[in-house]
Each structure stands twice: as C-alpha cells, then as structure tokens.
Amino acid sequence: MATVNIRSDVKDPFYRYKMERLQSKIEGKGNGIKTVIVNLSSVAQSLARPGAFVIKYFGFELGAQTNSNPSDDRWIINGAHDASKLQDYLDGFINKFVLCKKCKNPETEVFIKDGRILLDCKACGARSDVDLRLKLSGFILKQEPKKGKKDKAEKKAAREARKNGNGNGNSTPDIKDTNGNGSNDSDGSNGEDLGVEAGSDDELTRRIKTGAQELGDEVEVKDDEWTVDMSAEAIKARQQQLPDDLKQKLVLGGDDDDEDGEGGGNSKYDLLGDWIINEAKEKGGVDKIESIDVYVKAKELGVENKHRTLLVLVQSIFDDDIAKQIPKRAGMLKQVGVSEKHQKALLGGIERFIGFRGKDNPEFYNETSKVLLACYNDDLLSEEVLEKWGTKASRKYVDIQISKKVRKSAEVFLKWLEEAESDDEEDDDE
Incomplete structure (x- = not known):
C-alpha cells in the first residue's frame, strides 16, 4: 500500500516518518450510506495514537x-466521504494532536496532567499543550482512566486522617473530594464517551424556532453562591460610577482573583469598552470595527489575555445580530483566552447580553440557543463547560432570576447537545 510523509x-522522499495513505470505501445507500476507513488502525499506529482519536x-x-471502538476493526463514518478529503482532515489532526509544537517531529506521546493535554516529544524533549477548545480535546480528557475503588478508599482514609488529626483539636481542615460536587471543575465522568454533532446547523435552527418556549416558569436549577455582591442595590451603585455610555452596556463585575478592580469606571476594562462603543458610533455600527483593531487596543491596555476582557467584548462588539456576528469575531475571541476560566467568562458575558436585552424585548431570549450554537461550532465553548453551565444558575454575572431565564431559554440547545452525546454513546455500544 502506498505510503506518504506524515x-x-x-516533500523529501527520504523523510523518515511515513504512514499509509488513507483508504476508504463507501457502503450502503440512502440514509444508510456510510464510509469505512479500511486501514485506519495502521495509520493510527504510525501516528502512535489510538484509532478512536482519529x-x-x-x-x-x-x-x-x-464508531470509536469497533470489535471487527471496521472504522465507520456515517455518510459518503472521499478518501482525499479525509486525508486533508488527517493533516489537521496531525498538526493539532501529533506534531511537537517546537521541532515539528511526530515523535510525541500524549499524557494528561492537571486537566491539560500535553505532547511529550521524544525527539527534542519539549512538552507542549494541546488546545483544550478543540472538540476532540474533550473526548481525550474523558479517556483518562477512572479511579478504582482502592484509590477512592485511600482518599477517604486520608481525608478522615486529616479530619481527625491527632485527636487534640489541632486537626487539618478537611478537603472536598475532587470527585464530588465541590469547587473542583471535574465532572466525574472521565472515561465516558463524548458525543458528536447529531445534525446540521439548519436542523437545529429549525428546532430552535419551533421549540422556543414561554419563559414565565422558572427553571429548576441550583443557585451558585459567590463572594461578589450582585444584589440589585450593589449593581445600581456600581453602575452609577461608570461613564454614561457604559452604564447600561457593560455592568462590569469584579473578580476575586483579578488585580484590576472596578476602578470607579476608569479601569482598563472600562476604557476598552468605552473605546469600542465610541468607535462604533463614529463608524456607524459594531460591524464596522475590525477585530484586529479591538485586539490591538486590548493589548495596548494590557488586558489582551485576561478572561474578564471577554465580558467586555461580548457586551460591546455585538448587536442584535450576535449569532451571525460570532463567526466573524471567533478568531479574535480565541486569541484572548483558551482556558475554562475564559469560557466561563464568555458565558457570563452572554448571560448579560441576553438578559439585559431580554428585559426590554422578551423575545430576544429566543436567540440564546443560536448564540450558544455559534460559539460551540467555532470552538469557543466546549461540551463540558456548556453542560456544567446549564445545570445551575449563578448570580455572579447577573441577577439570579435573569440567570435562570437565560438557562431556560437555552434548553433547546442543551437538549440537542445531550441527545447528540447519547446517540453517539448508543452507536458505540452497538
């Protein structure tokens, strides 16, 4: 079988790293048509990656x-897909999940540490991070083996020992189980499969339009406690300190771990938001502002990689057509941040954006699912972060009732996301 350079x-024909060219065949017809990748196991072996990843x-x-775990080595993708097209996608996989970011050699091993996916290069010794916003990253993280009963028993014993101390009252405070519902970000689902998209964007859009529900009933979600005072009085007091153009637009909130406070309306974040709003006025709308100019301004202020910057950007670079504008801004938003903390801040900005517009126009809540879908499709938000966000309301960014309404209005998208994952897991079990 013909080989190609990894x-x-x-283009060097003597390049030492080779793999077989992908070979596929199309089977079935109509709705049952599928593509079988004949030599995927061999290709995956050459890349030192599990076939399931590819x-x-x-x-x-x-x-x-x-299917990610076939017993007969028949790797199947629903639909008809040309081998040359799959080969192009394989190049993307290699660049993102195989090649060392420093020396560009494919002699890397994947390992997970502290919620990060790292590539350990055996050629140059460098360790590089894999982008956690990529959908496959979520799948890889969930392949980390679950802790066994022995590990859990040992952890429990250790916690009890810390709790009891030496019996004289000078004990070390207990620490929440990282597999429980404490502050740890883990959802306890390591090892489970991750769903893939179950339908096209158009299909979901139709479901969003037909599935929009009345928001009068409150969604049953848990309140999340935060140290920031987000009562109506506190919000109003902070709003009065902001410039007039920003009072209704931004409504910034402080973060405990952010060195830049509210600043009486003169913080770097306020300055960034003020600049964007003024630029939009001068140029005739937010669509007239170039993303690169926004990023340069953020960099000038020293907040280009701060998670809190996303709160400002979501509320200032979009208008009522936000769902259509997100793809244009996705590249710039990714440059701001890649961590889970950045994703949570992005969701916080979306809550404010939807919530404040929804006060004057309740129908705007119908845009929530479209906005989340756009962010998901452009890899701005991962499945894990979205699922956690959908389970409980929070008063961190908006009033608790608004937070509940926003999540209620996202039910169509969240249900679609859950069904896509469930369908994929059922397919893997067959």
Missing part, C-alpha cells in the same frame, strides 16, 4: 456519527 508539507476527529470535523 507531514504533508515535507475517527472521532473525523466525526467532529464532518459533523457525522462515528
């Missing part, structure tokens, strides 16, 4: 159902 940009990557990129 790095497609290297087939899942194809599924995420194509928006198609796949």
Whole structure:
C-alpha cells in the first residue's frame, strides 16, 4: 500500500516518518450510506495514537456519527466521504494532536496532567499543550482512566486522617473530594464517551424556532453562591460610577482573583469598552470595527489575555445580530483566552447580553440557543463547560432570576447537545 510523509508539507522522499495513505470505501445507500476507513488502525499506529482519536476527529470535523471502538476493526463514518478529503482532515489532526509544537517531529506521546493535554516529544524533549477548545480535546480528557475503588478508599482514609488529626483539636481542615460536587471543575465522568454533532446547523435552527418556549416558569436549577455582591442595590451603585455610555452596556463585575478592580469606571476594562462603543458610533455600527483593531487596543491596555476582557467584548462588539456576528469575531475571541476560566467568562458575558436585552424585548431570549450554537461550532465553548453551565444558575454575572431565564431559554440547545452525546454513546455500544 502506498505510503506518504506524515507531514504533508515535507516533500523529501527520504523523510523518515511515513504512514499509509488513507483508504476508504463507501457502503450502503440512502440514509444508510456510510464510509469505512479500511486501514485506519495502521495509520493510527504510525501516528502512535489510538484509532478512536482519529475517527472521532473525523466525526467532529464532518459533523457525522462515528464508531470509536469497533470489535471487527471496521472504522465507520456515517455518510459518503472521499478518501482525499479525509486525508486533508488527517493533516489537521496531525498538526493539532501529533506534531511537537517546537521541532515539528511526530515523535510525541500524549499524557494528561492537571486537566491539560500535553505532547511529550521524544525527539527534542519539549512538552507542549494541546488546545483544550478543540472538540476532540474533550473526548481525550474523558479517556483518562477512572479511579478504582482502592484509590477512592485511600482518599477517604486520608481525608478522615486529616479530619481527625491527632485527636487534640489541632486537626487539618478537611478537603472536598475532587470527585464530588465541590469547587473542583471535574465532572466525574472521565472515561465516558463524548458525543458528536447529531445534525446540521439548519436542523437545529429549525428546532430552535419551533421549540422556543414561554419563559414565565422558572427553571429548576441550583443557585451558585459567590463572594461578589450582585444584589440589585450593589449593581445600581456600581453602575452609577461608570461613564454614561457604559452604564447600561457593560455592568462590569469584579473578580476575586483579578488585580484590576472596578476602578470607579476608569479601569482598563472600562476604557476598552468605552473605546469600542465610541468607535462604533463614529463608524456607524459594531460591524464596522475590525477585530484586529479591538485586539490591538486590548493589548495596548494590557488586558489582551485576561478572561474578564471577554465580558467586555461580548457586551460591546455585538448587536442584535450576535449569532451571525460570532463567526466573524471567533478568531479574535480565541486569541484572548483558551482556558475554562475564559469560557466561563464568555458565558457570563452572554448571560448579560441576553438578559439585559431580554428585559426590554422578551423575545430576544429566543436567540440564546443560536448564540450558544455559534460559539460551540467555532470552538469557543466546549461540551463540558456548556453542560456544567446549564445545570445551575449563578448570580455572579447577573441577577439570579435573569440567570435562570437565560438557562431556560437555552434548553433547546442543551437538549440537542445531550441527545447528540447519547446517540453517539448508543452507536458505540452497538
């Protein structure tokens, strides 16, 4: 079988890193048509990656159902897909999940540490991070083996020992179990499969339009406690300190771990928001502002990578057409931040954006699912963060009732996300 260089940009015929060219065949017809990748196991072995990683990557990129653990070595993608097209997608997988970010050699091993996916290069010794916003990253994180009963027993014993101390009252405070519902971000679902997209954007859009529900009933979600005072009185008091143009637009809130406070309306974040609003007025709308100019301004203020910057950006660079504008701004938003903390801040900005517009126009809540879908499709938000966000309301960014309404209005998207994952897991079990 013909071989090609693992790095497609290297044309040297004597390049030492080779793999088989992908071979596929199309089976079935109509709704049952599918593509079988004949030699995926061999290709995955050449890349030193599990076949499940490769087939899942194809599924995420194509928006198609796949099987990630076939007993007969038949790796299947629903739909008809040309081998040359799959080869192009494989190049993307190699660049993102195989090649060392420093020396560009494919001699790397994947390992997970502290919620990060790292590539350990055996050629140059460098360790580089994999982008956690990529959909496959969520799948890889969930492949980390679950802790066994022995590990749990040991942890419990250790906690009891810390709790009891030496019996004289000078004990060390107990620490919440990282597999429980404490402040740790883990959802306790490591090892479970991750769903792929179950339908097209158009299909979901139709479901959003037909599934929009009345928001009068409150969604049953848990209140999340935060140290920031977000009562109506506190918000109003802070609003009065902001410039007139920002009072209704931004409504910034402080973060305990952010060195830049509210600043009486003169913080770097206020200055950034004020600049964007003034630029929009001068140029005739937010669509007239170039993303690169916004990022340069944020960099000038020294907040280009701060998670809190996303709160300002969401509320100032979009208008009522936010769902359509997100793809244009996605690249710039990704440059601001990649961590889970940044994603949570992005969701906080969306809550404020939807909530404040929803006060004057309740129908605007129908945009929530479209906005979240746009962010999800552009890899701004991961499944894990979205699922956690959907389970409980928070008063960190908005009033608790608004937080509940925003989540209620996102039910169509959240249900679609859950069904996509469930359908994928059922497919894997077959």
